[in-house]
Amino acid sequence: MSTYGHYIDGEWKPVDGEVFESREPASGEKLGEFSQGGEEEVEAAVEAADEAFEEWRTWSRIDRAELMWDVYQALKDDADSLGELVSRECGKELSEGRADVVEAAHMVEWAAGDARHPNGEVVPSEVAAKDSYMRRKPRGVVGCITPWNFPVAIPFWHLAVTLVEGNTAVWKPSEHTPLCAHRVTEILDDAGFPDGVVNLVQGYGDAGAAVVDSDVDAVIFTGSAEVGEEVERKVASDPDKYCTCEMGGKNAVVVTANADLDLAVHSAVMSAFKTTGQRCVSAERVIVNEDVLEEFRERFVDAARRVKVGDPLDDDTFMGPLAGEFQMEKYMEYVDIAKDEADEVLTDRSTLEDPPNSEGFWAGPFVYEAEFDPSLRVLTEEVFGPHVGVVPYSGGVERAVEIHDATPYGLAGAIVSEDYRELNYFRDHADVGLGYANLPSIGAEVQLPFGGVKRSGSGFPYAREVIESVTHRTAWTVNNSEDVEMAQGLSAEIHTEDE
Ligand code: UN1
Numbered sequence: 001m002s003t004y005g006h007y008i009d010g011e012w013k014p015v016d017g018e019v020f021e022s023r024e025p026a027s028g029e030k031l032g033e034f035s036q037g038g039e040e041e042v043e044a045a046v047e048a049a050d051e052a053f054e055e056w057r058t059w060s061r062i063d064r065a066e067l068m069w070d071v072y073q074a075l076k077d078d079a080d081s082l083g084e085l086v087s088r089e090c091g092k093e094l095s096e097g098r099a100d101v102v103e104a105a106h107m108v109e110w111a112a113g114d115a116r117h118p119n120g121e122v123v124p125s126e127v128a129a130k131d132s133y134m135r136r137k138p139r140g141v142v143g144c145i146t147p148w149n150f151p152v153a154i155p156f157w158h159l160a161v162t163l164v165e166g167n168t169a170v171w172k173p174s175e176h177t178p179l180c181a182h183r184v185t186e187i188l189d190d191a192g193f194p195d196g197v198v199n200l201v202q203g204y205g206d207a208g209a210a211v212v213d214s215d216v217d218a219v220i221f222t223g224s225a226e227v228g229e230e231v232e233r234k235v236a237s238d239p240d241k242y243c244t245c246e247m248g249g250k251n252a253v254v255v256t257a258n259a260d261l262d263l264a265v266h267s268a269v270m271s272a273f274k275t276t277g278q279r280c281v282s283a284e285r286v287i288v289n290e291d292v293l294e295e296f297r298e299r300f301v302d303a304a305r306r307v308k309v310g311d312p313l314d315d316d317t318f319m320g321p322l323a324g325e326f327q328m329e330k331y332m333e334y335v336d337i338a339k340d341e342a343d344e345v346l347t348d349r350s351t352l353e354d355p356p357n358s359e360g361f362w363a364g365p366f367v368y369e370a371e372f373d374p375s376l377r378v379l380t381e382e383v384f385g386p387h388v389g390v391v392p393y394s395g396g397v398e399r400a401v402e403i404h405d406a407t408p409y410g411l412a413g414a415i416v417s418e419d420y421r422e423l424n425y426f427r428d429h430a431d432v433g434l435g436y437a438n439l440p441s442i443g444a445e446v447q448l449p450f451g452g453v454k455r456s457g458s459g460f461p462y463a464r465e466v467i468e469s470v471t472h473r474t475a476w477t478v479n480n481s482e483d484v485e486m487a488q489g490l491s492a493e494i495h496t497e498d499e
Helices: 039-056 061-077 079-090 094-114 153-164 178-191 205-213 225-236 261-277 290-306 325-341 397-404 420-429 463-470
Strands: 019-023 030-035 121-123 130-138 141-145 168-172 198-200 218-222 242-246 251-255 283-289 344-348 366-369 387-393 412-416 434-437 471-479
Touching (some): 079 178, 094 153, 141 153, 153 218, 178 198, 251 397, 261 387, 325 366
Parallel strands (some): 283 387, 366 387, 412 434
Antiparallel strands (some): 121 130, 130 471
């Protein structure tokens, strides 16, 4: 059995002390043992990153990006094998495991390509002799805390732009996907980043908390709202730190009376069940107009009963297992809550009759129907699993959007309608950071902003927007005259006592 250590200051550390293990959620097969880091390792990593920063920041962006191109090539070359590892370690079916790696490659491509693009602005001055610029400075050491559901892509949302912009990084990946994190770090190591530029500390939430509490200059967090809000609270009380958090959602697909029902069913199935409902953009509500309710419900429930839950490594699997016991417990808790709160359970595959493997964390779609009531936990709290409520509405799209917005979250949402006025109303009024028309609520590309409103987050840890998280804008003004002339008509004369 292989054991894996942290990567600090350009070195793989020997495994000693506490370890934790990673197992395949589909089979229980053990993938490895990993050093369990805490404050001490985080401190060493931050110190290494801090030291490395002074030199790394002096490299040109283009030279820094050259290393990223090697990472890009490695991700492309390894897409199949690394994708398969993603499928093994987090249970996503093969096309999803591979897409995770492809998304990572796209983010690296974006960051490396951006290095040759302008990254500041020339700004006019009231004073002809002045030249003003908006320039960017790296913040310093960036702490990156990433989740298990996109164990390769999300680390690169955090790391790619961060490193190209001249920051160094301390990365604490999820304890549920440490082997993917190890492989990603091997790729970074092979690319030849100077020692200390990127550091990996494996471990649990206490290691993540240690990153937030350490001397990092910025934190990027992707994960649950509970933890993200804690990160935000801590950082708010520390004026030296900056944070960007991307959290969950209680996303919905709206199906209006003018929907093409083929599209509606397809979008709802993809939104609710792809990735076993474990995307932060997955939909857990389908808000359906009463005029089409009966037909939609019949077709959607039929699909939910038939989608194939299977081994993530089988080509014809639609949904793999849940990611682990922690996910199973939460999903089952909300199955019980829904049984209590909903008007009707439409299909319940929470216990599979014939699971693909007796060891895994298997669950299929759970679909209920509930009249809209904003006090229902099941309609407002995030489950993060294949658990979805059909919520009927009557009236126009305005009512659908009212229901849509009645949650504390606002990440992703979709509307299915053939009426452009309805699409536009949803686009302009729904509380979302990512909106989709006649599509599922999942599947954003890296060149788009990614993030939400309300409890779903602060900041957009994606491509162009990460630049804001990891750089300071500075206003730099140069005087080209021998005289000092001020803007706003401010006098530059220095009056003296003896005038
Ligand atoms: C997530 O669910 O945590 O938009 C990220 C998507 C993917 C990213 C999902 N590109 O579905």
